[in-house]
Amino acid sequence: MKSVLRQLAVGAVTLLLSSSALAQEPNKVNLGVAIPAATHGFTGGIVWWANQAKKELEKNHPGLKITVKTAANAPEQANQLQDLLTVNKINALVIFPFESASLTKPVAQVKGKGVYVTVVDRGLTDTRAQDAYVAGDNTAFGKLPAEYLAKRLNGKGNIVVLRGIPTTLDNERMDAFNAVLKNHPDIKILDAKYGNWNRDDAFKVMQDYLTRFKQIDAVWAADDDMAVGVLKAIEQSQRTDIKEVFGGAGSKGMVRTIIEGSNKLIQADVSYSPKFIYDAIKLTAEARLKGEKLPANTIIPSVLITKENAKDFYFPDSPF
Amino acid sequence: MRPEPHPRASLRVRALLQSFGPVLGLILLCIIGTALNSDFAAVDNVMNVLTRTAFIGIIAVGMCFVIILGGIDLSVGSMAALIAGAMILVMNKLGPALGSPVSAIALGIGFAVVLGALFGLGHGLLIAKGGIEPFIVTLGTLGIFRAYLTYFADGGALTLDSDLSDAYSPVYYASILGIPVPVWVFLAVALVGGLVLNRTAFGRYVQAIGSNEQVARYAAVDVGRIKVLTYMLLGICVGIATVLYVPRLGSASPTTGLLWELEAIAAVIVGGTALKGGSGTVTGTVVGAVLLSVISNILNLTSIISVYLNAAVQGFVIIAVAFMQRRRK
Numbered sequence: 001m002k003s004v005l006r007q008l009a010v011g012a013v014t015l016l017l018s019s020s021a022l023a024q025e026p027n028k029v030n031l032g033v034a035i036p037a038a039t040h041g042f043t044g045g046i047v048w049w050a051n052q053a054k055k056e057l058e059k060n061h062p063g064l065k066i067t068v069k070t071a072a073n074a075p076e077q078a079n080q081l082q083d084l085l086t087v088n089k090i091n092a093l094v095i096f097p098f099e100s101a102s103l104t105k106p107v108a109q110v111k112g113k114g115v116y117v118t119v120v121d122r123g124l125t126d127t128r129a130q131d132a133y134v135a136g137d138n139t140a141f142g143k144l145p146a147e148y149l150a151k152r153l154n155g156k157g158n159i160v161v162l163r164g165i166p167t168t169l170d171n172e173r174m175d176a177f178n179a180v181l182k183n184h185p186d187i188k189i190l191d192a193k194y195g196n197w198n199r200d201d202a203f204k205v206m207q208d209y210l211t212r213f214k215q216i217d218a219v220w221a222a223d224d225d226m227a228v229g230v231l232k233a234i235e236q237s238q239r240t241d242i243k244e245v246f247g248g249a250g251s252k253g254m255v256r257t258i259i260e261g262s263n264k265l266i267q268a269d270v271s272y273s274p275k276f277i278y279d280a281i282k283l284t285a286e287a288r289l290k291g292e293k294l295p296a297n298t299i300i301p302s303v304l305i306t307k308e309n310a311k312d313f314y315f316p317d318s319p320f
Numbered sequence: 321m322r323p324e325p326h327p328r329a330s331l332r333v334r335a336l337l338q339s340f341g342p343v344l345g346l347i348l349l350c351i352i353g354t355a356l357n358s359d360f361a362a363v364d365n366v367m368n369v370l371t372r373t374a375f376i377g378i379i380a381v382g383m384c385f386v387i388i389l390g391g392i393d394l395s396v397g398s399m400a401a402l403i404a405g406a407m408i409l410v411m412n413k414l415g416p417a418l419g420s421p422v423s424a425i426a427l428g429i430g431f432a433v434v435l436g437a438l439f440g441l442g443h444g445l446l447i448a449k450g451g452i453e454p455f456i457v458t459l460g461t462l463g464i465f466r467a468y469l470t471y472f473a474d475g476g477a478l479t480l481d482s483d484l485s486d487a488y489s490p491v492y493y494a495s496i497l498g499i500p501v502p503v504w505v506f507l508a509v510a511l512v513g514g515l516v517l518n519r520t521a522f523g524r525y526v527q528a529i530g531s532n533e534q535v536a537r538y539a540a541v542d543v544g545r546i547k548v549l550t551y552m553l554l555g556i557c558v559g560i561a562t563v564l565y566v567p568r569l570g571s572a573s574p575t576t577g578l579l580w581e582l583e584a585i586a587a588v589i590v591g592g593t594a595l596k597g598g599s600g601t602v603t604g605t606v607v608g609a610v611l612l613s614v615i616s617n618i619l620n621l622t623s624i625i626s627v628y629l630n631a632a633v634q635g636f637v638i639i640a641v642a643f644m645q646r647r648r649k
Contacts (some may be wrong), residue, residue: 016552036572037470037572038470038474038475039470039475039575040574040575041473041475041476041477041573043475044470044473044474044475044476044574045475045476047475048474048475102631149526166627166628190629191623193627194627194630196574198571198575198578199571199573199576200568200569200575200576201577203568203569203615203621204372204617205620206622207368207372208365208368208617208620209620211359211362211364211365211368212359212619212620212621225477225573225575226572227617228569229569232568232569234494253477253479289625318476319473319474319475319476319477320474320476
């Protein structure tokens with residue numbers, strides 16, 4: 001019993017000492033990273049890039065400590081925020097919120113304790129809870145494929161669309177896509193159904209599109225995972241009317257297909273790389289080490305990937 | 321005191337109506353589908369629907385046994401995903417070593433079915449010998465299986481090597497006598513399932529345990545052994561379904577098989593099997609599985625309903641069909 005008490009006391013003293021040491025050195029950054037667990041390709045990439053950032057940045061900056069936490073759902077992530085604050089004693093936070101609304105309060109509390117907060121991708125419902133916001137460009141995610149397909153089809157033809165999961169993010173992309181095609185009255189969007197960012201669902205939806213529409217010129221699969229299912233369905237039907245399948249997000253498989261030119265239906269993609277978590281961690285850590293702030297909003301641009309520039313978007317070690 | 325006119329005849333009519341509930345529902349849906357889009361009844365579309373039903377249908381046949389037994393298995397979707405991933409890893413390893421893709425695929429298929437049986441054995445032992453509720457055991461393994469797949473895939477996707485994929489793809493895409501291979505397998509599994517349930521001692525024991533476990537025990541039925549075997553049977557069905565699933569996309573990712581457990585359970589219940597166990601039919605289950613696929617097919621072939629409401633339509637039909645046969649015990 002006594003030894004337990006002694007250990008506790010020693011632990012408390014060490015904690016006190018270490019936290020006061022931290023307070024004395026203003027440019028020491030103890031950065032927490034809270035991200036969703038790897039449950040599908042994209043979040044798999046998020047986790048991989050976050051760990052990559054920890055490895056590289058901690059090596060380059062001796063004053064930097066990074067703690068990465070992955071959560072399977074919103075309540076778990078909220079708990080982790082408390083742990084990061086009380087156990088890990090962070091003074092900066094980079095968070096990819098699991099959900100916007102339910103994480104706003106917990107993040108605001110962390111910020112209230114003096115922690116510098118950078119929010120990534122999924123925004124919070126109240127921006128006062130954050131210092132900086134870093135995101136991928138969802139408008140470009142919908143706009144670039146629409147412009148590209150309009151050009152490829154010479155302004156005339158039939159397009160079918162596969163959407164993700166019903167979310168505001170998906171709506172933003174779809175709206176941007178529609179807005180461009182409004183200027184091309186001879187291009188018809190035959191239908192847009194949900195494929196849930198899932199290969200199997202996309203396969204089924206595409207099979208049914210192929211049954212229903214006799215002439216399809218292009219497919220906006222709106223995600224590289226869904227494009228995999230779409231390609232299989234087209235291959236099975238042996239239809240030759242489809243000229244182009246446009247995925248999205250720049251997964252390594254699709255980028256490799258573009259580099260190799262191994263599928264004539266896949267000629268281009270739009271970047272929306274999970275690497276933005278790496279960029280967000282790097283920007284935040286380096287700014288804080290200098291005692292600086294980030295701009296309120298940083299948009300990591302989405303870029304059209306074609307054979308010419310595909311090499312710059314190919315990361316063979318990433319799971320995504 | 322009103323005399324009931326021919327109670328027996330009315331009972332028989334009702335029983336008939338009830339057992340034909342799902343069939344009636346299916347016929348009704350097919351009429352609606354054809355009215356909405358003439359391509360619905362085209363051979364290609366019918367084959368598409370039946371082929372994609374094959375996975376859920378085969379799993380549902382196994383699930384039908386487990387539910388009749390009075391149990392449940394929530395893990396089948398995750399189990400299918402993990403078996404698919406493990407099978408791809410094994411085949412990718414064996415492919416170059418064996419030199420011929422066909423033998424690697426044959427070994428992969430055997431591996432998938434054995435792995436399914438082993439997972440089922442684990443479930444059965446934990447439930448029958450360990451005395452844990454099936455709901456809890458399989459809720460646990462639901463998380464375990466999917467987590468291991470995500471771990472093996474490093475959060476991304478496991479993809480079959482391309483020459484293996486080419487050699488394997490006929491298992492999903494080829495047809496025999498104009499009917500795709502998965503549909504044949506589905507038919508065979510359903511036929512064997514029906515025979516085992518209705519014509520063997522094992523099938524009778526399953527039904528006896530489901531209607532009253534205590535009585536079955538007094539009747540000297542080896543309840544533990546039957547339970548273990550039933551869960552193994554489901555595991556084998558999941559293995560077979562996976563064997564058909566892998567050649568479709570040649571890959572497995574953490575979203576593979578998501579919510580399949582609910583689709584399989586829904587197929588069994590829509591097919592007239594009581595969730596509390598005791599009675600049910602394989603035919604009903606097959607009809608239930610096809611019915612669920614037909615709904616989503618019709619929704620994809622038309623655009624009269626807001627895409628946001630697709631899942632709601634499915635829900636309404638499930639409840640409506642279950643309502644039609646609510647008095648069935």
